[in-house]
Every structure is written in C-alpha cells, then in structure tokens.
Amino acid sequence: MFRASDASAATAAPATAAADPECAVDALLPWPQLLLFGLQHVLVMAAVPITSVFLVAKALGLSADLTVNLISATFLMCGLGTLLQSFGPWKFGARLPFVMVPGGAPIVMFLTIAQQRDLQTAAGAVIITAVFYFLVLPVFSRCLRFFPKIVIGTLLMLVSINLVKVYGGIIAGKPGTPTFGDPVNIGLALATIAFTVLFARVFRGMLGQLSVLLGLVAGTLLAAACGLMDLGAVAQGPAWSAPTLLPFGMPHFDLVAALPLLIFSVISMVEATGQTIAVAEVVGRKIDPRDVVPRTIRGDAIVSLAGGLFGTSMIITSGENIGIVRATNVRSRYVTAAAGVILVLIALSAPLGRLANAIPAAVVGGTAMVVFAIIGTIGIDILRKVDLHERSNMFILASALTMGLLPIVVPGLYVKFPPTLQLVLGNGLAMGALTAIVLNILFNHLSPARKDVRGDAAATEHAPLAR
Incomplete structure (x- = not known):
C-alpha cells in the first residue's frame, strides 16, 4: 500500500507514473481525487446501463416500477x-482499472429471447451463459497464444468504430423520426467534444486529467x-430503491433459446482478452495473460450470474475502460473502485439515478465519442508494433478489417442468411476477431516454413506481458 501523498504525485505527474507504472496502478489517491476521478468514469458510462434498461422496458412494455427496479439492479x-x-479477490477480477457495464450485443439477444419466449427464459439464458463461461474457460485459457498483437489491435479498432457508430446514432436519433439529425442535438454533442478538447489543451495536472468530466x-x-x-423528475418518486431478487419469477432454462448468448460468450472472451492486454499496456503493468485474462473472464461470469438472478442481461468488462484510462492518464485501480462505490450508491438512491438519466443523450454521446475514438488510437499504436510490410500480416489485417467493417458500415448485409449465421456474420467485432484469429493460425501456426520463426516471434511478442 502507498501513502496518499506519494500516490497523488505519481498520478498527477505523468512522467512520474510512467517511470514507476506499478505504483500508478496500485496507488491509493486522496479521497477527493478518488471521488472526482471515479465520478468521471461513472458519468462517461452511466448512459449504458440506463439506455440498456430503457431499450428492454420500452420494447416489452414493462411497468414503471419494474423499470426502476431493473435500473437499480443494473x-x-x-x-x-x-x-x-x-x-480481484480469489482470482475473480483482473486487479486492473475496469468498470463493468451491460454488453450491447447481449442486451439485444436478451430482448430477442424475451420477445420470442418470455422474460423468465431470457433470465435463464443469462444464467446458463454465465455457467458456460466457467466450463469453457479452462480450454479457452490454453488458446491465448493465438491472440497476438495483430489480433488485439484489429479488435480494438473495430470496437472503437462500432462504439462510435452506436453513440453517433444516439446523438443523431432514429432515422425516420422528426428528431433525426436535429441540429440542436448535434450541436450540443459537438460543443461537448470541443469543451473536452479545450480543457485537455488548456489545463495541466489534475484538471487536465479531469478534462473528460469537465x-x-x-x-x-x-x-x-x-x-x-x-430536472423536474429528479425530486419525484421514492428516495430509496433496492433491486428485487428474481423480478420475473423463477427462471426457465432452455438451451436452444440460450444459444445466441452461448455463442456470444466465446466472442466476449476474445474481447475480454484484448481489453485486458490493452489496459495492462496502457497502465504499464506487465502481466501474464494466461493468469490475468482468466481472472477478468471469471469476474464477468460471476457478475453476469448474479445479474441473471436480478433480471439484468450479461454484465461484462467494456472497451470504454481503455479509452477513459488513456484519455485521463489516471491509472489507479482504486479510482475504478471508487466508481464502483458510486455506482452502488446510485443503485440504492433513486434520485441519483434520475439525475444521471436527466443528462441529455447528446452530451453523454459527445463525451463518449471522444473516449471511444481513443480506443481506436490504442489499436493503431498496438498495430504499429506489427511488421505490416510482411505479406502475411498485411493480408491478416486487411481481411479482418474487411469482414469486421462490412456489417458495421452496411447494416442488414446478412439479413437473408439463416438466423443462426446472422448472429456471427452480422457482428462486426466477432467477424473481425475470428477472421484475424483464423488467418493468423493459417499463416503463422500451420505453415511448416514458419515453424521456427513462429516460436521466436511468439516468445518475443508476449515476453513484455509475461515478465
């Protein structure tokens, strides 16, 4: 444990943090800084749990009381x-600065299951998927050597593009509605982006690190x-809210209905691998992926299991973490722990939840766009370390971006394909990652001529992370 004064110096001065990154990750900052930096994480990401619940509630026509209950649970x-x-107690959790949120794809799958069957079956599918994580993890952890920098960098670029598209849609509104492309909303988002960049340019030290929040x-x-x-609705309603266990009644367990989430769970493990390695690189912590990546996935699994019991979809680590850590240069995991405490308080305090919901979507979207675009720059930085002059790497990257970007930039491209195939083909992150993994194996693991080179390259590439 470090003294607060030492931690403050390590975090406030980027040069110091870079010189001793282990101290920066484990630094316990003074309480005012913890609260401010933690609040910054929460406000950037608060829109995700709120919009995820509202999406389900509006689509299924849930009552106001049940909607508030699900917001509290989420x-x-x-x-x-x-x-x-x-x-990260008992090997559950990566001991890295992570904030967990509902996954976008699982929310859509949860809603689809609820519409096709019922909410009890959707909750049961989340529980089945969480248990599946634990069953598959021992096999998956042995395959981490198939995730070199070219796979991780490609995945981060696709994550960034996908998130920018999603929040760009939130800013612009739904096509075909009167509010689509409203100059006021777009102007508000652009103003928020401009404020963020201005504060990052003008301020130094702690204020500079708070530029996203400011x-x-x-x-x-x-x-x-x-x-x-x-703000009229903030003071209305109860002051206390506590989630209800099994809000839909006893879950129904249907393996066929749960199949989309089971397929996604493997994709989620790939994403968690990329996020864990990327965050470790951003904060300067040298890790053994074979130890830390399974810890991240176990955390996702146990929280998703609990979420299924309280009526939420899967709760997972998110790519937003990479962007917010890089944007703020705040590397302490105690900051995200403070964010966790704030999230719990919001869950139990109904007015705080309503206040977070009162922030205009265009403002949250503008803030998120900056953070999510930074994720892409991190992917580019990782890809800089890959020899793209080598033909195999060039084709791996080009093919992965092609397969990953197609469903992102051309929605509905695979709409006439069988529904089961659409689950994978229509997911740009899944297709990009799978393409990169398969082609990396084909070019770098199955070619006899590259056998010796492969071993040396793999050892060199993962050595900085494993030391």
Whole structure:
C-alpha cells in the first residue's frame, strides 16, 4: 500500500507514473481525487446501463416500477462488478482499472429471447451463459497464444468504430423520426467534444486529467442554459430503491433459446482478452495473460450470474475502460473502485439515478465519442508494433478489417442468411476477431516454413506481458 501523498504525485505527474507504472496502478489517491476521478468514469458510462434498461422496458412494455427496479439492479451489478475487477479477490477480477457495464450485443439477444419466449427464459439464458463461461474457460485459457498483437489491435479498432457508430446514432436519433439529425442535438454533442478538447489543451495536472468530466459538465450546463435539460423528475418518486431478487419469477432454462448468448460468450472472451492486454499496456503493468485474462473472464461470469438472478442481461468488462484510462492518464485501480462505490450508491438512491438519466443523450454521446475514438488510437499504436510490410500480416489485417467493417458500415448485409449465421456474420467485432484469429493460425501456426520463426516471434511478442 502507498501513502496518499506519494500516490497523488505519481498520478498527477505523468512522467512520474510512467517511470514507476506499478505504483500508478496500485496507488491509493486522496479521497477527493478518488471521488472526482471515479465520478468521471461513472458519468462517461452511466448512459449504458440506463439506455440498456430503457431499450428492454420500452420494447416489452414493462411497468414503471419494474423499470426502476431493473435500473437499480443494473447499476448495482455494474458497481459490484467494478469493485470485483478492481480488487480481484480469489482470482475473480483482473486487479486492473475496469468498470463493468451491460454488453450491447447481449442486451439485444436478451430482448430477442424475451420477445420470442418470455422474460423468465431470457433470465435463464443469462444464467446458463454465465455457467458456460466457467466450463469453457479452462480450454479457452490454453488458446491465448493465438491472440497476438495483430489480433488485439484489429479488435480494438473495430470496437472503437462500432462504439462510435452506436453513440453517433444516439446523438443523431432514429432515422425516420422528426428528431433525426436535429441540429440542436448535434450541436450540443459537438460543443461537448470541443469543451473536452479545450480543457485537455488548456489545463495541466489534475484538471487536465479531469478534462473528460469537465467537458461533460460544461456540455450539461450548456444544455441546461438552453432549456434542453429537464430536472423536474429528479425530486419525484421514492428516495430509496433496492433491486428485487428474481423480478420475473423463477427462471426457465432452455438451451436452444440460450444459444445466441452461448455463442456470444466465446466472442466476449476474445474481447475480454484484448481489453485486458490493452489496459495492462496502457497502465504499464506487465502481466501474464494466461493468469490475468482468466481472472477478468471469471469476474464477468460471476457478475453476469448474479445479474441473471436480478433480471439484468450479461454484465461484462467494456472497451470504454481503455479509452477513459488513456484519455485521463489516471491509472489507479482504486479510482475504478471508487466508481464502483458510486455506482452502488446510485443503485440504492433513486434520485441519483434520475439525475444521471436527466443528462441529455447528446452530451453523454459527445463525451463518449471522444473516449471511444481513443480506443481506436490504442489499436493503431498496438498495430504499429506489427511488421505490416510482411505479406502475411498485411493480408491478416486487411481481411479482418474487411469482414469486421462490412456489417458495421452496411447494416442488414446478412439479413437473408439463416438466423443462426446472422448472429456471427452480422457482428462486426466477432467477424473481425475470428477472421484475424483464423488467418493468423493459417499463416503463422500451420505453415511448416514458419515453424521456427513462429516460436521466436511468439516468445518475443508476449515476453513484455509475461515478465
């Protein structure tokens, strides 16, 4: 454990943190800094749990009471999961600065199962998938050598592009509606981005590290000044909210209905691998992926299992973590632990949840766009370490980007394919990652002429992470 004064110096001065990254990751900052930096993480990501619940609630016509209950449960699971990943007890959690949120793809699959069957079956599918994580993990952890930098870098670029597209859609609105492309919303998002960049340019030290939070606050104040923010509902309703165990009744367990989530779980493990290695590189911690990646996945599994019991979809680590850590240069896992505590408080305090929901979507979207685009720059930085002059690497990257970008930039491309194939083909992250993995095996693991080179390259590539 480190003294607060030492930790503050390590975090406030980037040069110091870079000189001793292990101290930066494990630094316990003063409480005011912990709260401010933790709040920054929460505000950037708070839109994800809220929008995920509203998507399900509106599509299924859930009552207002059940919707509030699910918001409370989602924030609680996100908070507890964040604490688990930050502290990593009993090999559950990576002991890295992670904040957990509902996965976008699992939300859609959860909703589809609920519409085709019922909510009890959807909750049962989440529980089955969480157990499946534990069953598959021992096999998956032996395959980590098939995830070199070219796979991880490609995945991060696709994550960034996909998230920018999703939140760009939130800013622009739904096509065909009167509010689509509203200049006011777009202008508010662009103003929030401009505020964030301005603060990052002007401020130094702690204020510079808080540029994302300050940009969001400035965007919110601008929205309030323009009459675009309604705070009337914040003081209405109960002050206390606690999630209900099994809010839909006893879960129904149907393996066939759970198949989409089971397929996604393998894809999620690939994403967790990339996120864990990338965050470790960003914060400067040298890890053994064979130890830390399974810890991340165990954390995802146990929190998703608990989430299924409280009616949420899968709660997983998110690519947003990479962007927010790089943007703020705040590397301490105690900051995300503070974010976890704040998320738990939001879960139990209904007014706080309503206040977070009152922030205009355009402001949150503008903040998120900056953070998510930074994820792409991290992917580019990782790919810089790959020899792209080598023909095999060039074709691996080109093919992976082709297969990954097609379903992202051309939605509905595979709509006439069988539904089971659509689950994989229509997921750009899945297709990009799978293409990179398969071609990397084909070019670098099955070619006899490259056998010796492969062994030396693999040892060299993973050595910095394993030491």
